Every structure is written in structure tokens, then in C-alpha cells.
Amino acid sequence: MDITLYRYAIPFTEPLTFHKVKVKIREGLLLKWGKRWSEIAPLPGFSRESLEEAQQETINFLEAFKKGKTLPVKLPSVQFGLDCARHQWSVLKHTPLAPYLLLQGSPSDIIWSWQEWLYDYPQRVKLKLGRYPMHHELAMVRELNRLAPKTKFILDVNQNWTREEAWTFLGHLDPSHIEYVEDPCARFEDVKHVAAHTGIGMALDEILASDEEWDFFPQLRALVLKPMLLGSLEKCRGLVDRARAHNVKIVISSSHESQLGNKILAQLATEWSPEQPPGLDTLRFLSDTILDDNNEPDVSKLKLIWRS
Numbered sequence: 001m002d003i004t005l006y007r008y009a010i011p012f013t014e015p016l017t018f019h020k021v022k023v024k025i026r027e028g029l030l031l032k033w034g035k036r037w038s039e040i041a042p043l044p045g046f047s048r049e050s051l052e053e054a055q056q057e058t059i060n061f062l063e064a065f066k067k068g069k070t071l072p073v074k075l076p077s078v079q080f081g082l083d084c085a086r087h088q089w090s091v092l093k094h095t096p097l098a099p100y101l102l103l104q105g106s107p108s109d110i111i112w113s114w115q116e117w118l119y120d121y122p123q124r125v126k127l128k129l130g131r132y133p134m135h136h137e138l139a140m141v142r143e144l145n146r147l148a149p150k151t152k153f154i155l156d157v158n159q160n161w162t163r164e165e166a167w168t169f170l171g172h173l174d175p176s177h178i179e180y181v182e183d184p185c186a187r188f189e190d191v192k193h194v195a196a197h198t199g200i201g202m203a204l205d206e207i208l209a210s211d212e213e214w215d216f217f218p219q220l221r222a223l224v225l226k227p228m229l230l231g232s233l234e235k236c237r238g239l240v241d242r243a244r245a246h247n248v249k250i251v252i253s254s255s256h257e258s259q260l261g262n263k264i265l266a267q268l269a270t271e272w273s274p275e276q277p278p279g280l281d282t283l284r285f286l287s288d289t290i291l292d293d294n295n296e297p298d299v300s301k302l303k304l305i306w307r308s
């Protein structure tokens with residue numbers, strides 16, 4: 001079995017901030033396992049492991065594997081990458097659904113882009129909140145609602161609000177424009193309280209990859225799975241099954257992976273949640289592609305790290 005580990009670095013089109021960590025260049029690992037490719041790319045600010053730690057654990061695993069031993073793997077990104085490399089992918093029965101649009105940026109930029117929108121407004125849009133002063137963001141959401149009254153908004157707060165801030169903000173909105181609110185607060189108890197207090201649907205994302213306990217509650221509409229943060233395919237699959245049993249949607253979502261990782265996530269989304277558009281609208285933040293014209297990784301753009 002030929003195994004090769006590469007590293008990539010793709011500048012973002014503009015610096016992005018992940019939980020207060022400013023990132024200019026997306027870096028990650030690509031693993032070629034026989035003919036299959038997979039990606040190991042912890043997201044700064046979100047993943048508990050750094051890329052250096054992930055690279056070291058991957059090399060340790062590969063060195064041992066070469067000698068016929070299988071080392072246990074602890075880091076989620078490495079678990080996910082190794083699992084995908086060895087996964088028996090089923091042939092897609094249908095084409096993946098198009099990802100839903102993600103609006104990110106300053107309130108004035110977002111309003112401007114929405115005013116200049118040339119097409120019919122989409123049915124559903126995701127909007128990042130909790131980054132600018134609350135009254136600016138509130139005015140922005142109201143303006144977007146006014147311009148596109150039929151569009152449903154997924155509000156992703158990335159755990160930036162307190163319980164009281166969430167009550168205040170959501171209390172000023174018409175709930176009929178909101179599909180659900182993703183991670184309004186950091187603590188699960190606060191999310192549950194906000195849901196009970198407002199009656200608005202909620203989604204959990206970052207809590208799923210933390211050690212915090214969580215459970216299903218009546219207003220829970222969706223689990224957002226970021227496999228790169230969660231780890232093994234078995235763990236992800238377990239969450240998919242639990243969500244199905246509770247009639248809660250599954251949204252497969254990216255952690256700003258490269259074009260290759262994004263493709264793998266699109267495939268997982270069609271396997272696990274074919275009726276749900278995935279949260280994969282992140283490639284446009286990358287200034288270059290690591291794929292060639294045949295949609296295969298272009299090794300001339302990668303740095304060789306390890307070879308079997």
C-alpha cells in the first residue's frame with residue numbers, strides 16, 4: 001500500500017476570524033492512501049488540536065502502520081482523516097444538494113450585497129451574528145427581512161451571546177423569518193433556556209465537539225456536524241442516528257477545509273442527510289485551489305511530508 005502525506009497552504013481571500021483567532025492562510029494535510037485521498041485540517045480557534053500536533057500524530061500512526069501495528073488515534077481531525085482514507089465510499093445515487101448561502105462580513109457590507117442582489121432571494125440563508133454591536137446586527141437582520149420577506153434565516157451566533165443578550169436580540173425579531181438559531185450561547189443550559197423563553201428553533205454545532213453534556217429538547221431543530229472537529233466516522237454516524245430517532249435534522253458543515261475536504265463532506269452529506277442542504281459554502285474564501293482540471297489534488301501545489 002502506497003501512503004503519502006502532503007501539506008497544503010492556501011491564503012484566504014481576506015483574513016478570517018475563528019473565535020478571536022485571526023487566520024490569513026488555511027493550512028492542512030492531505031493523505032493519499034492507495035488511490036484514495038482524505039484531509040486532516042484542524043481549524044484554528046475551533047479544533048482543540050493544532051496542525052503540528054495533528055501532523056505528528058498522523059506520522060506516528062503511519063510509521064507504526066508501516067511496521068504492521070495500529071496505534072490508537074486521539075485527535076479528532078486525525079481520526080476523521082484516517083477513517084475517510086480507509087472508508088468504503090458508496091456510489092452516489094443522486095447529485096449533492098447545493099449548499100445554502102452564507103452571509104459573513106460587516107452589517108453594512110451584508111446589507112449592501114443584499115440590496116445589490118440580482119436574482120430572486122434564496123429560500124434560506126445563513127447569517128453569522130455576534131461579531132458587531134448588537135443594535136447594528138439587529139438593524140441588519142431587520143433590513144434583510146424587509147428586503148426578502150420570504151427568505152428564512154439561519155442565525156449562527158457561534159456562542160457569542162449571553163442568555164440575556166439572546167433574549168433581547170430574538171425578542172426584537174419576527175420569529176417567522178427565522179429557520180433556527182445556531183449556538184446562541186456557549187453553555188447548553190443557556191441555549192435550552194433561550195429556546196424555552198422565545199419558542200424559537202435552535203441548532204447545536206460547537207457544543208457537539210466539546211466535552212459539554214447536551215440532550216434533545218423540544219425546540220431543537222438541527223444538529224450541525226463538523227466531522228473535522230468531531231472525529232471518527234463512527235462518532236458522526238452515531239449522532240446522525242440519534243438525530244434521526246428524535247426527528248432532528250442533520251446539517252453536514254465544513255470547517256473551511258480545502259476543495260478536497262469539501263468534496264468529501266458533500267459526499268457524506270448525501271449519504272447521511274440527502275434531504276438537507278449542507279453548510280459547505282466556504283470555498284469562496286480560499287484564494288486558490290489544490291485540485292487540478294480532473295478534480296484530483298495537484299501535487300505540484302503540495303509539500304511532501306511523509307511517504308511509506
Ligand SMILES: [Mg+2]
Pocket residue numbers: 156158182183205206224
Ligand atoms: Mg455554527
